[in-house]
Amino acid sequence: MTDTVGITALIPPELVYACRHSPIDVNNIVPTSSINPRSKLCAWTAVWRDEIMEGQLDIDSLVVVAGGDCHNALVDGQKVALSGIPTHYFFYPFDRDPDYMASQLEGLAGFLGGIKDKEMFSNISGLKEKGLALDQLRVDDRARASDVFSALISFGDMQGDPAAFEEVLDSIPRTDVEYSSRVALIGVPPIYPDFHEVAESFGLHVVYDELPYEFVRLCGKDLQGLAGSYRNYSFSGPVTGRIDIIRQELDRRRVDGVIHYTQFACHHTLEDEIFRAHLDYPVLTVQGDLPRPSSEQLKLRLEAFSEMMEVMP
Amino acid sequence: MITGLDVGSTTAKIIRLDSGKLTASKVVPSHRWKELLEYGNTRNTIATAEAIGTVETPGTIQTTGTTQTMRNAQTIVSTGYFRKTVPHTAAITEITAASLGVRYYIPDAQVIVDVGGQDTKVIDLRNNTFLINDKCSAGTGAFLELAAHYFDIPVESLGKLHTRAKRTARINNTCGVFAISEMISQLVGGYTMEEVICGIHQAFARRIAQMIPPVETVVLIGGTVLNTGIVESFESIHGSTVVLPPSPQTVNALGAALYGEKLRPGQ
Missing domain, CATH: 3.40.50.11890 (Rossmann fold)
Incomplete structure (x- = not known):
């Protein structure tokens, strides 16, 4: 059962x-x-x-x-x-x-009662390859970040049905994206359900979602393979390891600025000073608390961040 | 003619630039912002706010859903809380406006502190980052309004009263509500109104200083920094050199106008 x-x-x-x-x-x-x-x-x-x-x-x-x-x-x-x-x-x-x-x-x-279906390891591995390809599409400006984020964040559970989830992945629209700046979103995911859409409305193209990228980056085709991969889950180890991965992705994805989302009362908030000191990019720190549509305070910050990257030399 | 219109939470400010030359500036309470559109408008190409409606793109105006091209229409760049609801050719945030306005007067400015009526913004021009405190009244003009209201005096008189203090009543709380309780305790303990005001200014300055990254020179702007008690307290607490532009209250309106010059060079 x-x-x-x-x-x-x-x-x-x-x-x-x-x-x-x-x-x-x-x-x-x-x-x-x-x-x-x-x-x-x-x-x-x-x-x-x-x-x-x-x-x-x-x-x-x-x-x-x-x-x-x-x-x-x-x-x-x-x-x-x-x-x-x-x-x-x-x-x-x-x-x-x-x-x-x-x-x-x-x-x-x-x-969980023991492993009964080893084929699921390779099945899911194949899905994650699709996820990585989707992630690359938005890096190449050929998919909206909001669509890609909603897909990648679902790799934590494959929406409870890998076969149906694969159809969801295949249905993500391919479209040329116009924007004013490329940004990375690091930290835990925003608790605001419309964050990516709001960022898009201010010309910010999110080309890197730190945590959802971990969902597709890590995989394995047996238990030992999983252990070898998931031990490198960036959020679980020293922050220096996270910084190494983030730097590599910021460079590869050619970002203009970084948005660090922090959650009220989350210990990861304390990492903000470290990221600001070690990432050589404009950094905007935003914080959320309860799940709500994006607040006017958040919109002001996103709009100002977009303007500063575009207007200020 | 380029107009910079900064309608903030407490005051509305206007700056007019004609061929790059500042021709007019004025400050009124925010609710009277419409008066500003007529002020110093020598070309008279636009009548009133009601007539103009919202200017959506350079050279066009929108009134009740109809967009039409307007010959010689002036460029209005708005900023502040009301930036998207007042007539505008373009709207920019206060952060961008402050950055442009301050650099006009102080090209090598590094860190700007904009003390507004409802929030305080710290802008680090060295790496294009900023912080906004808008979750409580501490370190904002609203905090001083509370104190002035308690003493039943105009907020503009706080700076003068500060100079009369012979000592400082220590106010530890930066929460506006709790600070009032502490003010009362200090009055009960024998401190004068002037000494308590001095303590309030120092508590205010400590709160702002916490937001500022290490830097040698800080540019203070916003109507609140017209209060000399705040500037003096900030200098002593933060330890940096403080610079004020010639018109700290209208510098964001100037920044908006300068942005307009970029949109329409030569106006």
């Missing part, structure tokens, strides 16, 4: 499918959620917590990425566990140790 497995951050979706279960990234419902969390630090975790505990998000079990990415999820995940949902805690190795990574993946496979 296929269970619906909630996941709170990136874990290999191919492993969940290989265990013949269907993953659902609980974050994907947050930007359009109307829930006002009862108690919260970060709204991302608080909203999915309440969605699950109030029965508005139907899952059979939950995998909490409790180490190496989101610290608030460790507590909010335990609240879900106490409500009776079977919950597993997954930890990335900060030191990128491949053996530790493999042991965590084995533990996850055990929680």
Whole structure:
């Protein structure tokens, strides 16, 4: 029987499918959620917590990425566990140790009942190649960033159905894009559901979405392959590793400026000063809290950032 | 003729440039911004705000949905909170306007601090980055309005009263609401109104100083910096050399007009 497995951050979706279960990234419902969390630090975790505990998000079990990415999820995940949902805690190795990574993946496979369909590894790997090709399309100005972002962010769970998701990928329109500046979006994804559309309205072409790129960059065709790849999940290790990847992508994608999205009460916000010091590009830092359409304050910042890159020498 | 129109949260400012020469400037409360469109308009090519409607592209005006070409139409570049709702040929943000306006007077300016009525912006021209504080009143003109309202005095008198203080009442809170409670406590403790105002200016300056990157010279602009108590407090707390352009309150309107010159050179 296929269970619906909630996941709170990136874990290999191919492993969940290989265990013949269907993953659902609980974050994907947050930007359009109307829930006002009862108690919260970060709204991302608080909203999915309440969605699950109030029965508005139907899952059979939950995998909490409790180490190496989101610290608030460790507590909010335990609240879900106490409500009776079977919950597993997954930890990335900060030191990128491949053996530790493999042991965590084995533990996850055990929680999910064991690997039953090894073909899913190569099936998902093929989908990720399509994702990388789609990502390159927007780098080459042949697809809208908002369309590409919505596709890439779905690689965390393949929308629960890899075959149907492949059709979604194939339907992304190819179109020539006009813009005034090329920008990278680093940090956790914006909690504003219309962020990319708003950026586009000010002439900003987002050619790099840091976190969704990790979703397609990492893959493997067996458990050892997954361990070797996912141990390099950039958000889970030292920030210097992230900076190396970001720099490489900023150069490859020929960006004019960087937007660092920070989430209120997220520990990643503390990294802003580091990025500003180590990235030799104009940097705009924006912050969101509750899921809402983009605020006027955010629009002013995006408009001003676009103007500064275009008008100021 | 090029017009720079800056309609902010508290005041509206206009600058007119004729062949690159500044011919007029004026400041009125924001709600009276329409008066500015007639001020100094010697060519009289455009009558009133109601008649002009919204100018959408250079040389064209839009009135009630009909776009028509207007010969000799003046170029209006707007900025400020109301930039998209007042008549304009082009609208630019206050950040761009401030950058252009300040560089006109101070070509080698590095960091600009624009203290507005509702927010404060720090613009680092060295790397085209900026910060905006608009989540609380601390470090904005609204904070000083609160203090002036408590003492029932005009906000314009704060700078003069500051000079009469013999000592400074320490105000730790930069939250506008809590600062009032602290002001009352200091008055109860024997400090004079002037000394409490001095403390308020220092709390204000500390809040702004936290937003500024390391730099030797800071350019202060915005109506609030006409308050000499703020400038003096900022200089002593931040430790940088402070420079004020000749008209710190209208420099964004000037920046908007200069942007208009780029659109229509020679006007």
